[in-house]
Amino acid sequence: MRRIADALEVCRQDGRLAFIPYITAGDPDPETTLDLVRMLADEGADMIELGVPFSDPLADGVTNQRAAMRALAAGMNLATVLDLVARVRKTVKVPLVLFTYFNPIYRMGVEAFARRASQAGVDGVLVIDLPPDEDKRYRRTLTATGLDPIFMLAPNSSDRRRELVAACTEAFIYYISRAGVTGVRDDLPAGLREDVARLRLTCNRPVVVGFGVSRREHLLALEGKADGVVVGSALVRVVEEVGGGAAAVTGIRNVVRNLLGRS
Amino acid sequence: MSGSVGPNEKGYFGEFGGCFVPETLMTPVLELAAAYEEAREDEEFQRELTYYLMEFAGRPTPLTFARGLSEEVGRGARIYLKREDLLHTGAHKLNNTLGQVLLARRMGKRRVVAETGAGQHGVATATAAALFGLECVIYMGAEDVRRQAPNVQRMRILGASVHEVETGSRTLKDAINEAMRDWVTHVGHTAFILGSVLGPHPYPMMVRDFQATIGREVREQILDAEDRLPDRLVACVGGGSNSIGLFSEFLADDGVAMVGVEAGGEGVASGRHAARFAGGAPGVFQGTLTQVLQDAHGNILTTHSISAGLDYPAVGPEHSRLHQIGRVRYVDVGDEEALAGFHFLARREGIIPALESSHAVAWVMRTEVLEPHELVIINLSGRGDKDLDEVARQAGMGA
Numbered sequence: 001m002r003r004i005a006d007a008l009e010v011c012r013q014d015g016r017l018a019f020i021p022y023i024t025a026g027d028p029d030p031e032t033t034l035d036l037v038r039m040l041a042d043e044g045a046d047m048i049e050l051g052v053p054f055s056d057p058l059a060d061g062v063t064n065q066r067a068a069m070r071a072l073a074a075g076m077n078l079a080t081v082l083d084l085v086a087r088v089r090k091t092v093k094v095p096l097v098l099f100t101y102f103n104p105i106y107r108m109g110v111e112a113f114a115r116r117a118s119q120a121g122v123d124g125v126l127v128i129d130l131p132p133d134e135d136k137r138y139r140r141t142l143t144a145t146g147l148d149p150i151f152m153l154a155p156n157s158s159d160r161r162r163e164l165v166a167a168c169t170e171a172f173i174y175y176i177s178r179a180g181v182t183g184v185r186d187d188l189p190a191g192l193r194e195d196v197a198r199l200r201l202t203c204n205r206p207v208v209v210g211f212g213v214s215r216r217e218h219l220l221a222l223e224g225k226a227d228g229v230v231v232g233s234a235l236v237r238v239v240e241e242v243g244g245g246a247a248a249v250t251g252i253r254n255v256v257r258n259l260l261g262r263s
Numbered sequence: 264m265s266g267s268v269g270p271n272e273k274g275y276f277g278e279f280g281g282c283f284v285p286e287t288l289m290t291p292v293l294e295l296a297a298a299y300e301e302a303r304e305d306e307e308f309q310r311e312l313t314y315y316l317m318e319f320a321g322r323p324t325p326l327t328f329a330r331g332l333s334e335e336v337g338r339g340a341r342i343y344l345k346r347e348d349l350l351h352t353g354a355h356k357l358n359n360t361l362g363q364v365l366l367a368r369r370m371g372k373r374r375v376v377a378e379t380g381a382g383q384h385g386v387a388t389a390t391a392a393a394l395f396g397l398e399c400v401i402y403m404g405a406e407d408v409r410r411q412a413p414n415v416q417r418m419r420i421l422g423a424s425v426h427e428v429e430t431g432s433r434t435l436k437d438a439i440n441e442a443m444r445d446w447v448t449h450v451g452h453t454a455f456i457l458g459s460v461l462g463p464h465p466y467p468m469m470v471r472d473f474q475a476t477i478g479r480e481v482r483e484q485i486l487d488a489e490d491r492l493p494d495r496l497v498a499c500v501g502g503g504s505n506s507i508g509l510f511s512e513f514l515a516d517d518g519v520a521m522v523g524v525e526a527g528g529e530g531v532a533s534g535r536h537a538a539r540f541a542g543g544a545p546g547v548f549q550g551t552l553t554q555v556l557q558d559a560h561g562n563i564l565t566t567h568s569i570s571a572g573l574d575y576p577a578v579g580p581e582h583s584r585l586h587q588i589g590r591v592r593y594v595d596v597g598d599e600e601a602l603a604g605f606h607f608l609a610r611r612e613g614i615i616p617a618l619e620s621s622h623a624v625a626w627v628m629r630t631e632v633l634e635p636h637e638l639v640i641i642n643l644s645g646r647g648d649k650d651l652d653e654v655a656r657q658a659g660m661g662a
Contacts, residue, residue, distance in 0.1 A: 055563045134281055
């Protein structure tokens, strides 16, 4: 089962950017998330990132912070997120990546987490505060259960770190577009396209760009440079504006169609 | 150095510690560790730091024999207070901020950010930034802004901009989240001045080293005064910097017992407390693997203490190690008991202590927690000027 690699390979052969929407699991309730994931898959998402709500999301901007608080208030946690994934998996084939902080996994136990995540149908796991320098056992355990551990690089990562991360990541490298937290930005940073193109060559891994990617022109700018883009806060803020249910599905569908130039 | 155990080169004290940060912070954290290793060995850096500690901050601080407290405890106890309350800005925090801000300047940073709980670390950071001409931004939980208002004014007068943090429990942990978000956004020219022995490596080691001056002075002072080492050291533990600063010098002295006093708040059973060793479990929080108050799913719990400086859900990783190997005993003292310690010290010793330090005083005053004829040192980590409004409010006297 290499759903992530296969999905990125299909995009590469089609000569297009993989579109990877991010939503916070259980924001504002689990049923909305189920509907959103189905809709996103129908709209052509190549992969979907599900955020695991955490009480202290120190790498997130206000939009995702508030989404995490809404999901926590709805009773979500790592265990209920995995239950949700298992339900999603019954009808959705698209690769699913969990985006999480480390403590919920540590608390559950890395082995138990890997087993349950794999059984639920998770494909990859990105832990924002677990650099590959820490806990090699984590990486081995995930890989052994068929999960892809995904690590990040940032503009200020040294060459040595680029080599380290490339060596630890098979599916793709998540490239943080700029120093800072998650959130909608007007412009992509100058030089990003060149950085990504260079990284893709030197690291010999697919490169997916996230943090601040929020507009149609951002996607167009990265076309041919990156393998994929993650769009998060631009979708999550719709939930904040309209609440859950059908309004969220319609609102986010419109944003996605705009991003993909289908409206 | 001294009797401290570790950390290893990856920042681990036994199984605790490490460096759990987003990738954008990995390079700056590694650079900081390298710069600190270099500065630590650099005589010129150490000379300059010592100069400011003595001529600007007022070191060494006195070790005062507490006659009233010794009489009250009785059974031949001899109790001394290490007077960090007399350090410039009113607490031990300046030992660390002078070191870190000097290091930031050496690294060419022009802006510093810091979190603060009780406001003492914020004031100490603002002070050092003013002294060395760096821009200073302080994050402080809105709840703490309310209960430590005088310190907010002091920071602003010193030229710092103070941002109120409205997220989460609106206390220290949320201020650290926000300071780290600022740091990750302005990482090139900004140094994060962390106020306790918390966070990713090298902070727990570096902050300990800067605070270890407390214990080194105490050793000399008590040998002068009593011609022997103390039987017991007592200090309050929030993140744990004043306690580790006192303890680390004596860790290799087996005859010296150590007690770390956590905030029991309204009692561990009430759930409204910050007693990490009584109610927590190992976890990864704000960059380090350590003892954390958390729920069954790994979400961090909100805490409560009358003292803003102890109101934090995790503890420094070296403390987790010292607890695990049994070298330091950790206890908790609640709000009311701490207040009693506060008033006792004011009336009988003529010293108004910080509410944080009052927890350590209060533990020593418990019935027969000391063996007869013990020689005890309490780290009086700060003074209580900042707490007057809160104490008045608690007493229902109205401020």
